[in-house]
Amino acid sequence: MGKKFLGIYVSLDNGGRVELWKSMVRNLMKVITLISIFGFVMVWFMRRKKMLHDFVLGSVVMDVDLVPFAGREERSKGAV
Numbered sequence: 001m002g003k004k005f006l007g008i009y010v011s012l013d014n015g016g017r018v019e020l021w022k023s024m025v026r027n028l029m030k031v032i033t034l035i036s037i038f039g040f041v042m043v044w045f046m047r048r049k050k051m052l053h054d055f056v057l058g059s060v061v062m063d064v065d066l067v068p069f070a071g072r073e074e075r076s077k078g079a080v
Helices: 002-006 020-035 038-045 052-057 073-078
Strands: 008-012 059-063
Touching (some): 020 038, 052 059
């Protein structure tokens, strides 16, 4: 819900979808990112500007407008 509101999409580095268990790990890692200042500081030094939880999981956050299939599966299923 929050990602749709912000217009962002999370996928794996290889473009694959994030499975449920990987999403759960990512959310648990967010707690460690919030606790440690390292999780925030590393964004300044990473080429792809990843926080700790995205680096560990191998995920990337993108703008929905830049991803042709993100968030559009539901709309295309109902279309006739």
